Every structure is written in structure tokens, then in C-alpha cells.
Amino acid sequence: EDTHDIAVSTFKQxxxxTAKVCPYAQRVELALAEAKADFKSYQIDLQNKPEWYAPQVNPASKVPAIAYGGPNVSPDTPSPDSIKIAESLVLLEFIADLYPSAHLLPTDPVARAQTRFFIDAVSTKFAPAYVGFVVRGESYETVLKAFEAIQSLLPNEESPKFAVAGQYTIADAAIAPFAARLRLSVENEIGVFAPGEGAKLIKELKTPKYARFFNYVESLFQRDSFKATFDEEYVKSVFLKRFNALRAEK
Structure with missing residues (x-):
């Protein structure tokens, strides 16, 4: 009974x-799902954010953000007594620390460093290449270079399932949302890139040169946590609306 009381008293809400369309927010949803965490979720309309969100949750007015601890209140009336934490990569490490039994961040110092190095490559190479191609219409050559950079960090297996340490880590949560949105964009030709460029990129990706990267991200997409946190039809509908408007402006 004493143990039960301690567990209850130390649990913090x-x-x-979050927002279904946002890859940064999905990173955190993936980590929480993999940790089997008990949490409340509140969807923020990024085009029409609630007036209370910036002053009471995240002054930067972005998602994802977490309110941790404090009284168990409705998400739309956040308590000043809860700790507010933002930025997806900060939150990934926070969740890994909260749920050590989920092994989202390895205990081995080398594997921890490799996890963070992989995430850095996602931040500095993969995510910017995705934005450059899909949002700004830059050459897909940058995307291919990003594939190569990520592939060079993967375990030397034909079909690697995880980025590091033979287990699901925050490195996998960091890349999966961006890889999924890139796939959705190119398969459906949704973006400001020139018509036909998406098909060319898919053709390149399916060559043996990128097989390990392709197999890796496909295995991430098959996980229950991914399927539960990626509403493909919703994201597609938002992307169509947004990118058709951007293409019209070009």
C-alpha cells in the first residue's frame, strides 16, 4: 500500500x-505512445490559435508544448502551477527521462551520443531538405543528399529497423514525421516543386542506392505508434489546400 501511495503522489499530469498537421508535434506524440504514457491531448488550430495559448502555455505560440504537473484541469484552462515546456527535441528527451523503462534514450554513453548525432543530422540536413523541396520548390538533389547523410548513419544492415542501438529511440521519433510528410507530398505531387519532380524523386528513392534508407523509414511507418499518430487523410487535405494556394502565388 505504501508503494501504491508513493506512485500516486509522485504522478504528475x-x-x-499538438496539431495533427505538424511534424514537430507528431515527434512528441510518437514518444508518448512508445512510452505508453497517460496524458491528455489538446489540438491547437494553427490558423486560429486560442487567445489563451501564447500567454498561458507557450509564448512562442507554437506546438508542441507540454503542461506538466499542477492540478488536473481542462486543457483549455491551463493552470499557472503546471510547468510549461516547449520545443520538440527538448520534449523528446524530457519524455525519455520521465519514462526510462521505455528506453527511448539508451543508457550506454556511446549509443546516447549516436542518438543525438542522428537527431542533429535530421535537424541540419533532412528537415531543411524537405522544407526546401516541398515548401520552396528547390531541387530534389538536396533531398537525395539528405537521404545519403541519414543512410550513412544507419546500422550496416540491408533493412535496418531502428537508427541506433537495435531499439526504438527518440532518433526514430525525430525523423519519422518528416519522412512521412515527404512521402505524402511526392506521391501525391503536393508541394511547390515543379510538376513531375515528385515522381522523379520517388524513382530515385526506390533504386538500390537508397534501399537501406527506404527500408528503414518504411519499417517506422509500420509501427502502431506511427499509425496511431499520423492522420494521413487529414494531413493530405491540409497540404492540398495550403500548397495549391502557394503554387497559385508562384
Missing amino acids: ITLY
Whole structure:
């Protein structure tokens, strides 16, 4: 009974402020799902954010953000007594620390460093290449270079399932949302890139040169946590609306 009381008294509520369209927010949803965490979720309309969100949750007015601890209140009336934490990569490490039994961040110092190095490559190479191609219409050559950079960090297996240490880590959560949105964009020709460029990129990706990268991200897409946190039809509908408007402006 004493143990039960301690567990109950030390449990702190988690409220995640998220948006289905946002890859940064999905990173955190993936980590929480993999940790089998108990949490509340509140969808923020990024085009029409609630007036209370910036002053009471995240002054930067972005998602994801977490309200941690404090009283168990409705997400739309956040308590000043809860700790507010933002930025997806900060939150990934926070969740890994909260749920050590999920092994989202390896205990081995080398594997921890490799996890963070992989995430850095996602931040500095993969995510910018995705944005450059899909949002700004830059050459897909940058995307291919990003594939190569990520592939060079993967375990030397034909079909690697995880980025590091033979287990699901925050490195996998960091890349999966961007890889999924890139796939959705190129398969459906949704983006400001020139018509036909998406098909060319898919053709390149399916060559043996990128097989390990392709097999890796496909295995991430098959996980229950991914399927539960990626509403493909919703994201597709938002992308169509957004990118058709951007293409019209070009």
C-alpha cells in the first residue's frame, strides 16, 4: 500500500498541446505512445490559435508544448502551477527521462551520443531538405543528399529497423514525421516543386542506392505508434489546400 501511495503522489499530469498537421508535434506524440504514457491531448488550430495559448502555455505560440504537473484541469484552462515546456527535441528527451523503462534514450554513453548525432543530422540536413523541396520548390538533389547523410548513419544492415542501438529511440521519433510528410507530398505531387519532380524523386528513392534508407523509414511507418499518430487523410487535405494556394502565388 505504501508503494501504491508513493506512485500516486509522485504522478504528475501531462497535457500535450499538438496539431495533427505538424511534424514537430507528431515527434512528441510518437514518444508518448512508445512510452505508453497517460496524458491528455489538446489540438491547437494553427490558423486560429486560442487567445489563451501564447500567454498561458507557450509564448512562442507554437506546438508542441507540454503542461506538466499542477492540478488536473481542462486543457483549455491551463493552470499557472503546471510547468510549461516547449520545443520538440527538448520534449523528446524530457519524455525519455520521465519514462526510462521505455528506453527511448539508451543508457550506454556511446549509443546516447549516436542518438543525438542522428537527431542533429535530421535537424541540419533532412528537415531543411524537405522544407526546401516541398515548401520552396528547390531541387530534389538536396533531398537525395539528405537521404545519403541519414543512410550513412544507419546500422550496416540491408533493412535496418531502428537508427541506433537495435531499439526504438527518440532518433526514430525525430525523423519519422518528416519522412512521412515527404512521402505524402511526392506521391501525391503536393508541394511547390515543379510538376513531375515528385515522381522523379520517388524513382530515385526506390533504386538500390537508397534501399537501406527506404527500408528503414518504411519499417517506422509500420509501427502502431506511427499509425496511431499520423492522420494521413487529414494531413493530405491540409497540404492540398495550403500548397495549391502557394503554387497559385508562384
